Amino acid sequence: MNDPWLMLIVSCSVFVIGLLxxxxxxxxxxxxxxxxxxxxxxxxxxxxxxxxxxxLDGQISVLxxxxxxxxxxxxxxxxxxxxxRTLKTADSxxxxxxRD
Amino acid sequence: xxxxxxxxxxxxxIAILGSLMVILQKTPVxxxxxxxxxxxxxxxxYALLGAHFIxxxxxxxxxxxxxVLFVFVIMLLGQDEKTTDLKDxxxxxxGIATLGxxxxxxxxxxAALTSKDTTGKGIYTEEKIAEMGGNLKAISEVLFRDxxxxxxxxxxxxxxxxxxxxxLAKRKNSQQGEIS
Numbered sequence: 244m245n246d247p248w249l250m251l252i253v254s255c256s257v258f259v260i261g262l263l264x265x266x267x268x269x270x271x272x273x274x275x276x277x278x279x280x281x282x283x284x285x286x287x288x289x290x291x292x293x294x295x296x297x298x299l300d301g302q303i304s305v306l307x308x309x310x311x312x313x314x315x316x317x318x319x320x321x322x323x324x325x326x327x328r329t330l331k332t333a334d335s336x337x338x339x340x341x342r343d
Numbered sequence: 344x345x346x347x348x349x350x351x352x353x354x355x356x357i358a359i360l361g362s363l364m365v366i367l368q369k370t371p372v373x374x375x376x377x378x379x380x381x382x383x384x385x386x387x388x389y390a391l392l393g394a395h396f397i398x399x400x401x402x403x404x405x406x407x408x409x410x411v412l413f414v415f416v417i418m419l420l421g422q423d424e425k426t427t428d429l430k431d432x433x434x435x436x437x438g439i440a441t442l443g444x445x446x447x448x449x450x451x452x453x454a455a456l457t458s459k460d461t462t463g464k465g466i467y468t469e470e471k472i473a474e475m476g477g478n479l480k481a482i483s484e485v486l487f488r489d490x491x492x493x494x495x496x497x498x499x500x501x502x503x504x505x506x507x508x509x510x511l512a513k514r515k516n517s518q519q520g521e522i523s
Contacts, residue, residue, distance in 0.1 A: 247392065248455075248456060249351065249355075250351075250355075250388060250392065251452070251455040251456065252452060252455075252456075253355040253358055253359065253388070254455075255448055255451040255452050255455060256359050256362075256448065257358060257359065257362050257381070258451065259444045259445075259447055259448040259451070260359070260362045260363055260365075260366060261362065261366075262444060262447070263366060263440060263441065263444045264365065264366030266440045266444075267366060267429060267432065267437065267440065268366060268428055268429065269426075269428035270371060270426050270428055272371045272374075272375075272413065272416065272417060272420075273365070273366065273371055273374050275413075276365055276371075276374055276375065276378050276413065277365065277366060279378065279405075279409065280362050280365060280378070280381065283381070283382070283385055283405070286385075286397075287385060287388060287389070288455070290389055290392050290394045290397060291392060293394075294392050294393060294394075296464060296465050297464050297465040297466065297467050297468045297471075298465030298466075298467055299465075299467050299481055299482055299485045300485070300489075302394050302396070302397055302478075302482055303482065303485060303486050303490050305394075305397050306397075306400070306486070307493065307497055309400060309401075309404050309405075310497050310500065310501060311497075311500065312405075312409070313404060313408060313409060313501075313504075314500055314501055314503075314504035315504075316409050316412060316413070317412065317504055317505075317508050318504055318507050318508055318511070320412055320413070320416045321507070321508045321511040321512060322511065323416065323420075324416060324419060324420070324511075324512075325511050327420050333420060334428065
């Protein structure tokens with residue numbers, strides 16, 4: 244790849260697709276998957292900029308972001324299971340316990 | 344024909360189409376498998392950028408660990424029926440959100456592509472990394488020399504996540520239905 248700037252177009256597109264997924268979908272599992280998409284897009288731009296600037300700190304950041312993403316999805320899926328046992332649904336519109 | 348450019352075209356097309364499929368599929372299982380496709384193509388893009396360690400880690404951590412977690416949760420919840428939540432929201436809302444997404448995309452691209460002039464170049468050029476013994480050796484040297492404190496801090500984060508997950512799982516077994 245002699246022009247890493249093309250990678251940024253892919254990264255931005257995937258980020259916006261993930262954002263639209265978070266906005267559109269109400270199924271909590273798919274919302275979590277869209278968050279993973281956004282984190283991956285950010286990782287790609289980290290690696291791209293680290294190649295452009297000839298530094299390795301971007302790739303180190305990707306390691307940390309991956310750890311945070313793993314922790315986030317573990318806790319998030321635990322919350323989804325807990326909610327599903329209480330409400331019998333994975334629809335984010337049905338979560339209105341504070342209103343009642 | 345530049346082979347790496349051809350590989351870039353293939354991987355990026357799979358990545359973008361796969362992520363569109365993630366948010367447009369009706370069942371969570373098909374979304375999860377589209378996400379696996381996206382993760383594999385991202386791994387290929389990392390390898391094209393010369394980040395071989397990150398490419399291996401992408402497959403190990405994302406497709407190996409996180410996606411298995413997702414598929415297990417889908418299996419536990421029995422979420423294999425088709426959802427209709429994409430059709431529920433009104434057309435006006437969807438149009439406004441898509442337009443806003445495209446506007447945000449253009450702003451992001453503008454910001455990313457106009458930052459071309461880079462002063463302050465780092466020392467880790469491709470020749471330097473090859474001289475140091477490859478991407479993995481260079482990364483581990485930076486990680487364990489400059490970022491060792493952050494590395495230790497991340498281990499505390501993982502510990503906290505483990506404790507939180509166990510707390511969430513245990514609470515349901517002992518006091519059924521008292522989360523609300």
